Amino acid sequence: MASLGELERSVMDLLWSAPEASTANDLRDRLALGEGQGKDLAVTTVLTVLSRLEKKGLVERERGTRPHRYRAVSTREDHTARLMHEALGTATDREAVLARFIGSVTEAEAATLRKLLASG
Amino acid sequence: MASLGELERSVMDLLWSAPEASTANDLRDRLALGEGQGKDLAVTTVLTVLSRLEKKGLVERERGTRPHRYRAVSTREDHTARLMHEALGTATDREAVLARFIGSVTEAEAATLRKLLASG
DNA sequence: CTCGACTTCTACGAAGTGTAGAACAGAGCG
DNA sequence: CGCTCTGTTCTACACTTCGTAGAAGTCGAG
16 A cells, blocks of 8 residues: 555655645645646645545644645655565565665665665 | 556466466466455456456466466566665665665665675 | 635546456367 | 357456545634
């Protein structure tokens, strides 16, 4: 249960890019700008996807303030890393998966990994 | 476009577990066994999901033989590694993702990674 | 109390998935 | 050659998810 639709992904991208919490209206405006021209969504549309994202545990909101303020629960990087870990978890032979994974990684990324593993 | 439904996942698990190609009937029987009791599916059901998996590029079949024989295109490990790489690809700050990922990995897995990175 | 901004409820169409019957095709038998 | 199996493809329907938004409800300001 981790797949996001296109609009859901766009909203998450906005929330991940700005650390401060945003209102639905604000997000709606930024969506319009981002997508260029014909992307004028109704605010209720944005609110709906925000609710769905909240139910998925990706977004939380402050209910106290009058225009509720929404913010991503975790960073984009945390989220992605968790997805990767989830994928790894489905495998029985994790070593084999890691071997294939390392094989598909760029040299720069391999260097990063070496550094991280050395220091950790 | 990589998410699998529950039945699709079960079928892939069977195909991944046995390297030889299987027929739809064979898979249907093995699904019945695996799930324990009430999981008696119609063969057409299995054929439908096999077609869908074929369209997704996860399964290929020999059309020559009369009961067509189905087999996974790649191993479970390759598939999982590709999913992980795909997730990594969506990130902008890949180093940060890798850092989080390494942080979430067991010590045994970290050791495996060190070995793999050293030899590669 | 009323108005307006904001949120929640309800809804609908498209796509994906589980499920399978109906229709079709080819191989062997009588 | 035509029937009957066995197996494949077509068609279909219900359920869920997602994009999209109008209708209805709520709450603070005036």
